[in-house]
Amino acid sequence: MATDGIHRIHTKRGTDYVSWRNEEDTMKITVITVGKIKEKYLKDAIAEYSKRLSKYCKLEIVEVSDEKTPDNASEVVEDAIRSKEAERILKHVKDDAFVITLEINGKQLSSEELADKIDKLGVKGTSHIIFIIGGSIGLGKEVLTKSNYALSFSKMTFPHQLMRVVLLEQIYRSYRIINGEPYHK
Secondary structure: OOOOOEEEEEEOOEEEEEEOOOHHHOOEEEEEEEOOOOOHHHHHHHHHHHHHHOOOOEEEEEEEOOOOOOOOOOHHHHHHHHHHHHHHHHOOOOOOOEEEEEEEEEEEOOHHHHHHHHHHHHHOOOOEEEEEEOEOOEOOHHHHHHOOEEEEOOOOOOOHHHHHHHHHHHHHHHHHHHOOOOOOO
8 A cells, every 4th residue: 555545556457546545535426316216116116236345435315305396387486395495405516515506507427537537536635526417307496506516317307216326326336437347338
């Protein structure tokens, strides 16, 4: 082990620098989501990735209640709904955390780029990353202004419940890449 707290490992990508941390310094990942998961298959997938991630980080999933959105709601009504949900979300956002919001107009990254982002945040001393997934009509401007980074998985729209599974899988894949462990390409 290097005395500067960084392991140098050689992988197929060349020399990677992976930060070394003891148990107390393990990265905390919080996923804040709007709405509850009802489908058993999604709950099972979330439980599986949560278990897998426990080897790499301290994972916390926070569900805040969603507001009912009436059919054909006006923009004013939708803004009010997003604001109510934003208030609930922000109660769980810590000032010292790096906040990543999932947004359709955010930056799209490859799995390797997301792994690099998470790794570099840890090397720079960030100990808590919060990912925020909005409800069916997106995130309120109050949350967007707190965001340090806007991430998009696609220009397509996905059910926010399914995005939890996709996000957890990508965080898991990121840690496998960071640690030079094999993972499906």
